[in-house]
Amino acid sequence: MKATYQNFIDQRIIKAREFFIFVAEIFELFFNTLKYTFSGPFYFSRLMEQITQLGFGSVSLTIVIGLTMGLVMTLNFGYGLTKFGGTLYVPAVVSLSLAREMAPLFTSLLVAGRVGSGIAAEIGAMNVTQQVDAIRALGTSPIRVLVVPRFWALVISLPLLSALSFAVGIIGGMIVCRAEFDILPGFYLFKVFSTVKFHDYMSGIVKSAVFAGIITIIACYKGLKTRDGTKGVGISTTWVVVTASILILVTDFFISKIFLVIWH
Amino acid sequence: MSETILELKNIHKSFGTNSIHRGINLTLKKGESLGLLGGSGTGKSVLLRSIIGLERIDQGEILFHGERFDHLKETLLTPYRIKISYSFQSGALFDSVNVFENIAYPLFEHTRFSYQQIKDKVAEMLKLIDLPGREHVMPSDLSGGMQKRVGMARAMILNPEVVLYDEPTAGLDPANTLNVIALMQRFKNQGLASIFVTHDIPSALSLCDRIVVLHEGKIIFNDTPEKFEKSDDPIVNKFNLSSKD
Secondary structure, X not given: OHHHHHHHHHHHHHHHHHHHHHHHXXXXXXXXXXXXXXXXXXXXXXXXXXXXXXXXXXXXXXXXXXXXXHHHHHHHHHHHHHOOOOHHHHHHHXXXXXXXXXXXXXXXXXXXXXXXXXXXXXXXXXXXXXXHHHHHHOOOOHHHHHHHHHHHHHHHHHHHHHHHHHXXXXXXXXXXXXXXXXXXXXXXXXXXXXXXOHHHHHHHHHHHHHHHHHXXXXXXXXXXXXXXXXXXXXXXXXXXXXXXXXXXXXXHHHHHHHHHHHHO | OOOEEEEEEEEEEEEOOEEEXXXXXXXXXXXXXXXXXXXXXXXXXXXXXXXHOOOOOOEEEEEEOOEEOXXXXXXXXXXXXXXXXXXXXXXXXXXXXXXHHHHHHHXXXXXXXXXXXHHHHHHHHHHHOOOOOOOOOOHHHXXXXXXXXXXXXXXXXXXXXXXXXXXXXXXXXXXXXXXXHHHHHHHHHOOOEEEEEOOOHHHHHHHOOEEXXXXXXXXXXEXXXXXXXXXXOHHHXXXXXXHHX
16 A cells, blocks of 8 residues: 555656656747847748748638637627627627737637647657758757747747737628628727727737747647657647647736736 | 777767667777678667767767767757768658758858859769759659668768768668669768668678677677678677678
């Protein structure tokens, strides 16, 4: 009995140690990414290539998410608020929700699925086929070559994608307001722009940039740690999507709280 | 007596409880070709990876021109990785870019050559490996033998002093094996020192100045190909017999 208990404790200690090592390695990768950005050569062409691949490649997905969010939220808020005579508040509620939370959060979650898994699979496959070793053996750094361009590409692209998602969501809301609640587009847009303040936009943009950092660092970390051939690549991609999504949701709460404290 | 350029002193390496190297001592002289033989899992490739710093040794010293570099941080290994190049068993070509970008990669990274100079150097190197005009071909469109030759070209493009070949003839048909060996001979004639890890004993005997046999983490034979063939050591003899099959 005592031996089983001791074994249980030992396993927990090993797990805790592994967790702390993981956290330390994630931060090490993040700081090395910043260090390599500001020292030595910067691969501008690779950055542009990644912006095209990660950013422009996610535009259609972003439009679909934004439009769906705008349509569905307006419909639900509209019918809910109509019961209490609050139909005219629909544009304000929808636009605030989209700017502060829904656009950055949902866009980031879906981009984590698309881009995070893609980065992990690409770097993971390079790792198991010794291409990452080749980068090192040729006297260059995998962080500089692989991580830095992806990190900055997504940190630049994701806030823009979130802004696009917000804009498309507003258009979706406008369509539903006109069709279902007889709110004219002019009044709708007036309410949107008078309700959403600079700090609401900033909240969404800062969140998206932080989420972009989380997605790329987690995906690159796992890609560089991938072992065991194609099976390992599959495990890495699943792990990245799950871990990045959880971290995005947890971080979202804290950033929201920080912004509320700063602006109110 | 020619100058020693690479020296391994009392190298120990383990993976967990599995002890791979138990005190390896080895020297490589300028222009010398050394054939590293041993059974599967004896740590031949690990030794090459340790030399270039892809694996860290547990104990011992690795010196290049008398300067110890095994303990250096990854970023400080760059000058050594330019002078000691590594030719991977699989070629390890970057599969998302073409042959030109693969071979030119070290030149873009470590030199200030103009684009035209790099283009000329790559074309020259492609001629040397008998693949002229293949700049725009993707690695996936090359045969295994061609991929290995392109990998070797990439390893050679910065004119290293030492090249580490990790089983360059593994998995190749006899014609491609001859092509790769001929290419290695060409590099050797240019004065390049090399360590050649292989199971292909006839190729090692024809190309190398010295044969080293690794067994149970230690070097059990280190002499000329002639003495290797005449050795009465039972383990060395097994390799000899297998080469005559």
